[in-house]
Amino acid sequence: MKTRAAVAFEAGKPLQIVEVDLEGPKAGEVLIEIKATGICHTDDFTLSGADPEGLFPAILGHEGAGVVVDVGPGVTSLKKGDHVIPLYTPECRECYSCRSGKTNLCTAIRATQGQGLMPDGTSRFSFEGKPIFHYMGCSTFSNYTVLPEIAVARIDEAAAFDKVCYVGCGVTTGIGAVINTAKVEIGATAVVFGLGGIGLNVIQGLRLAGADMIVGVDLNNAKKEWGERFGMTHFVNPTEIGEDIVPYLVNLTKRRGDLIGGADYTFDCTGNTKVMRQALEASHRGWGKSVVIGVAGAGQEISTRPFQLVTGRTWMGTAFGGAKGRTDVPKIVDWYLDGKIEIDPMITHTLRLEDINKGFEMMHAGDSIRSVVVY
Numbered sequence: 467m468k469t470r471a472a473v474a475f476e477a478g479k480p481l482q483i484v485e486v487d488l489e490g491p492k493a494g495e496v497l498i499e500i501k502a503t504g505i506c507h508t509d510d511f512t513l514s515g516a517d518p519e520g521l522f523p524a525i526l527g528h529e530g531a532g533v534v535v536d537v538g539p540g541v542t543s544l545k546k547g548d549h550v551i552p553l554y555t556p557e558c559r560e561c562y563s564c565r566s567g568k569t570n571l572c573t574a575i576r577a578t579q580g581q582g583l584m585p586d587g588t589s590r591f592s593f594e595g596k597p598i599f600h601y602m603g604c605s606t607f608s609n610y611t612v613l614p615e616i617a618v619a620r621i622d623e624a625a626a627f628d629k630v631c632y633v634g635c636g637v638t639t640g641i642g643a644v645i646n647t648a649k650v651e652i653g654a655t656a657v658v659f660g661l662g663g664i665g666l667n668v669i670q671g672l673r674l675a676g677a678d679m680i681v682g683v684d685l686n687n688a689k690k691e692w693g694e695r696f697g698m699t700h701f702v703n704p705t706e707i708g709e710d711i712v713p714y715l716v717n718l719t720k721r722r723g724d725l726i727g728g729a730d731y732t733f734d735c736t737g738n739t740k741v742m743r744q745a746l747e748a749s750h751r752g753w754g755k756s757v758v759i760g761v762a763g764a765g766q767e768i769s770t771r772p773f774q775l776v777t778g779r780t781w782m783g784t785a786f787g788g789a790k791g792r793t794d795v796p797k798i799v800d801w802y803l804d805g806k807i808e809i810d811p812m813i814t815h816t817l818r819l820e821d822i823n824k825g826f827e828m829m830h831a832g833d834s835i836r837s838v839v840v841y
């Protein structure tokens with residue numbers, strides 16, 4: 467079939483809207499009509515050329531929602547008409563990693579996914595007779611896409627596509643980092659670095675978990691109001707405090723009777739390796755946990771004095787908020803439908819596919835939290 471898609475033909479160049487060819491689903495695969503897709507900072511990161519796994523030409527996008535329109539042979543868990551969210555972290559429930567129960571990082575199709583291909587080693591997309599790579603197994607910047615059934619979560623039909631597409635990455639990553647990865651407890655203190663589409667969801671996750679003190683750190687003062695909207699209790703702009711950010715935060719998070727200070731939990735949502743170090747060092751001696759969420763460019767490394775870890779801080783990371791997609795994504799959609807979490811206010815812009823490059827421009831300018839493309 468033919469489908470409209472925004473294609474990344476080259477790194478660093480705007481996406482081009484063209485009609486591409488799409489082969490139907492093979493065994494174990496489903497064809498999905500994407501109704502809406504968010505634009506995540508990671509799409510921008512890959513388009514920039516900084517992703518070591520970035521391949522071109524590709525159809526980017528990994529934060530979608532839509533409807534199953536066809537199923538391949540052997541598909542048992544999905545049927546035509548199901549409302550779904552594509553998963554860049556599948557959940558096969560059979561591989562060694564899934565069976566371990568210790569991780570959400572299913573390994574069933576990770577190798578081919580990283581090569582921009584379907585599990586059989588081929589692409590379903592082509593343009594003018596030449597293959598186009600899939601992206602993160604999802605390619606939601608295409609109106610129609612094909613995914614393996616293990617990488618698809620079925621959701622409640624009452625959920626609006628142009629809102630719950632955000633659960634496909636940002637919402638789940640932020641809230642999951644708090645609940646699944648850090649396992650934040652009632653009364654905790656926390657610092658969140660970077661109040662964008664991910665950081666604000668970390669903040670609402672912290673509110674949900676019952677954290678007492680939620681400090682937001684951002685270079686952009688416009689983010690203060692945004693953070694407060696979702697539960698942030700204190701805002702810090704590192705350029706305005708007149709001292710080093712780490713001692714400032716350690717002091718700010720000091721509880722009565724504590725001689726040391728430091729937050730119980732810190733989160734990097736910037737992708738900046740210097741900020742990752744600040745986040746670790748602003749966590750409490752003896753028990754602080756610091757979670758890396760941001761994705762850093764090819765070749766970048768993190769560093770700290772080993773003594774920071776010797777003295778009891780834990781440096782950890784999370785992909786997709788530690789969420790097991792087919793199990794957890796439908797639950798998060800239900801939380802949204804039940805009013806436990808908010809999504810609508812964070813979707814600041816809704817665009818047509820033709821205007822998708824404007825979404826990237828607004829992200830660069832810091833003018834949007836989430837832009838969503840509707841088909």
Ligand code: NAD
Nearest residue numbers: 507508660661662663664684685735737759760761785786
């Ligand atoms: P975003 O652009 O919406 O937000 C980033 C925020 O960080 C902005 O508000 C910016 O002003 C702030 N910032 C930048 N430099 C800073 C600094 N030095 N100190 C403090 N604040 C600073 O991006 P996003 O969509 O929220 O994504 C954030 C990061 O998370 C990206 O690196 C993205 O690739 C990554 N990400 C990771 C996962 C995962 O599974 N681990 C999932 C989604 C996104």
Ligand code: AHE
Nearest residue numbers: 506508517518519555576635761785786
């Ligand atoms: N391909 C890059 C890393 C990109 C990355 O870290 N991706 C995250 C999701 S970001 C979503 O917005 C992820 O899930 N990683 C786990 C995985 O298996 O890809 C690189 O550095 O090679």
Ligand code: ZN
Nearest residue numbers: 506508635636
């Ligand atoms: Zn993402």
